[in-house]
Amino acid sequence: MKKLLSVKNAVVSVAVLIGIWQIAYMVSDYSDALFPSPYQAFLALIEMITDGTLAENIGTSMFRFSIGYISSVVVAVFLGLILGRLPGVFKYVNPALQLLRPISPTAWMPFIVLLFGIGEVPAIVIIFIAAFFPVLLSTVAAVNNIDPVYLKVASNFGIKQPALTWKFILPAAFPQIANGIHLAVGTAWIFLVAGEMVGAQSGLGYQIIDARNNIRADILLATILVIGVIGIILDGILKFAEKKILKAWGGAE
Amino acid sequence: MAYIEVKDACRKYTQNGKETVVLDNVSLEIEKGEFICLLGPSGCGKSTLLNSLAGFERLNSGSVTIDGKEVEKPSVKNITIFQNYGLLPWRNVISNVKLGLEAKNISKEEADKTARKFLELVGLEGFEKRYPRQLSGGQQQRVAIARGLAVDPDIIFMDEPFGALDAITRMKLQDDMLRISREEKKTIIFVTHDIEEAVFLADRIVVMMADPGRIKSIVKVPAHSTADRTSQGFLHVRDRVFELFNMKTEEYIDYVI
Ligand SMILES: Nc1ncnc2c1ncn2[C@@H]1O[C@H](COP(=O)(O)OP(=O)(O)O)[C@@H](O)[C@H]1O
Ligand SMILES: [Mg+2]
Numbered sequence: 001m002k003k004l005l006s007v008k009n010a011v012v013s014v015a016v017l018i019g020i021w022q023i024a025y026m027v028s029d030y031s032d033a034l035f036p037s038p039y040q041a042f043l044a045l046i047e048m049i050t051d052g053t054l055a056e057n058i059g060t061s062m063f064r065f066s067i068g069y070i071s072s073v074v075v076a077v078f079l080g081l082i083l084g085r086l087p088g089v090f091k092y093v094n095p096a097l098q099l100l101r102p103i104s105p106t107a108w109m110p111f112i113v114l115l116f117g118i119g120e121v122p123a124i125v126i127i128f129i130a131a132f133f134p135v136l137l138s139t140v141a142a143v144n145n146i147d148p149v150y151l152k153v154a155s156n157f158g159i160k161q162p163a164l165t166w167k168f169i170l171p172a173a174f175p176q177i178a179n180g181i182h183l184a185v186g187t188a189w190i191f192l193v194a195g196e197m198v199g200a201q202s203g204l205g206y207q208i209i210d211a212r213n214n215i216r217a218d219i220l221l222a223t224i225l226v227i228g229v230i231g232i233i234l235d236g237i238l239k240f241a242e243k244k245i246l247k248a249w250g251g252a253e
Numbered sequence: 254m255a256y257i258e259v260k261d262a263c264r265k266y267t268q269n270g271k272e273t274v275v276l277d278n279v280s281l282e283i284e285k286g287e288f289i290c291l292l293g294p295s296g297c298g299k300s301t302l303l304n305s306l307a308g309f310e311r312l313n314s315g316s317v318t319i320d321g322k323e324v325e326k327p328s329v330k331n332i333t334i335f336q337n338y339g340l341l342p343w344r345n346v347i348s349n350v351k352l353g354l355e356a357k358n359i360s361k362e363e364a365d366k367t368a369r370k371f372l373e374l375v376g377l378e379g380f381e382k383r384y385p386r387q388l389s390g391g392q393q394q395r396v397a398i399a400r401g402l403a404v405d406p407d408i409i410f411m412d413e414p415f416g417a418l419d420a421i422t423r424m425k426l427q428d429d430m431l432r433i434s435r436e437e438k439k440t441i442i443f444v445t446h447d448i449e450e451a452v453f454l455a456d457r458i459v460v461m462m463a464d465p466g467r468i469k470s471i472v473k474v475p476a477h478s479t480a481d482r483t484s485q486g487f488l489h490v491r492d493r494v495f496e497l498f499n500m501k502t503e504e505y506i507d508y509v510i
Contacts (some may be wrong), residue, residue, distance in 0.1 A: 149335055149337060150339065150341070152309060152327070152333070152335070152339065153335075153339045153341075153352075154329045155309075155326070155327045156307070156328075156329065156331075156332060156333055157329055157332075157352055157353040157356055157404065158328070158356045159327040159352075159355075159356050160355075160356075163355070163356070167341075167352075167355075168341070171341070171343045172341075175341075248343065249342055249343050251368040
């Protein structure tokens with residue numbers, strides 16, 4: 001019942017969005033090339049699917065996204081586990097993190113392009129930065145939040161590092177870390193597009209720039225929709241994984 | 254020299270500039286194989302004393318020695334059972350019980366055999382593959398007890414282990430704990446604020462008072478008293494302890510060692 005309701009909500013919500021688009025299209029007097037109708041964007045989407053550019057660009061973007069996001073999560077969790085156990089060190093690291101964190105990853109873009117040139121690296125680096133801070137900080141917080149009884153049990157049974165981390169700290173902190181990993185996927189996906197618009201010659205972000213250069217607003221809008229849909233799917237996958245983890249970790253059945 | 258010796262133990266906390274004396278010159282001797290209950294109202298320092306014995310906390314002054322050695326940190330020879338069980342929710346029952354065996358140098362088969370043996374001892378055979386969340390509170394505490402026994406400790410510390418359980422479950426666990434303590438011949442230090450629980454389980458009851466935390470007296474429970482909760486002997490000792498909490502110490506010198 002709840003599922004059904006949410007499907008209904010989603011359909012209505014998207015229909016209203018497309019309705020507003022259609023009305024805006026009808027009342028505005030831009031040319032079709034600059035402001036296409038939903039139907040024209042749909043045709044552009046079909047065109048991209050049939051000529052294979054969409055699949056190719058999705059593949060390119062997903063490759064960069066996976067590398068950047070996964071490596072960022074691994075490094076951030078690893079560092080977070082260490083820093084969470086070293087509050088004395090974290091006290092000195094934290095101010096620097098707080099300084100770097102509010103800087104939009106896009107601000108790094110020109111610098112990264114200067115260093116690495118246009119290509120695969122800038123987009124990967126920007127995704128890495130986008131996911132890094134939220135995952136690192138949520139891992140440190142998760143480690144600090146561990147029920148002290150686990151650490152007491154570990155020391156009572158003589159469990160030492162590295163087993164302490166693998167057997168106690170990581171699993172005990174994992175539900176909260178998983179939440180950080182889940183939230184970061186959205187942020188990272190947002191910045192993939194920014195990264196590809198500035199620092200790449202391929203991928204979904206580049207396709208938007210390319211469409212603008214060719215004055216193909218229909219392709220541009222269709223690509224934006226695809227980016228949104230992939231974002232929802234990524235979030236859904238991680239939400240599902242997070243739920244599974246919480247359940248396996250003794251949360252609500 | 255006694256097996257466990259607490260000498261002039263002092264512990265203070267300062268909070269908002271106000272000093273609380275949690276343990277005020279506490280001295281206590283415990284022999285090997287004794288079942289000791291630390292009994293007293295909430296806040297009288299029972300957990301603090303137990304944690305100092307178990308090596309989780311340090312004293313401000315005084316000393317705690319076990320078998321002649323100063324207690325400095327937790328040891329796998331002295332296992333603590335907590336009120337909230339301390340089971341790892343991501344491990345099933347049997348792998349929770351095997352936890353302490355993993356740090357030891359024994360084969361997988363050996364660990365498996367040991368874990369099953371102690372699960373049977375606490376009455377949980379057939380529950381090996383369950384997860385803690387699929388067990389009742391009483392069953393979870395049984396798993397924690399099996400996990401503690403599996404590493405063959407000399408001493409078991411228990412801090413209000415049955416405090417979160419309903420009365421019937423609690424009595425069942427008390428029965429089993431008494432049986433296990435006799436079969437396994439462990440020294441057990443058991444914190445409780447339940448007078449009947451203390452009388453039922455203990456060889457000696459250490460009666461504590463708060464502000465400052467101290468030992469008021471030590472009540473020896475004659476062996477025959479514990480057999481059944483409705484016997485004359487049991488009720489007699491229980492009444493004595495009740496009266497102790499009503500501040501009538503002097504008249505009961507004969508129960509004070
Ligand atoms: N970490 C702490 N900081 C400040 N006060 C504490 C701390 N731990 C315990 N206390 C105080 O010490 C007293 C005794 O605590 P505790 O040993 O837990 O008592 P009990 O187990 O008998 O209920 C209490 O008044 C409690 O408030
Ligand atoms: Mg306590």
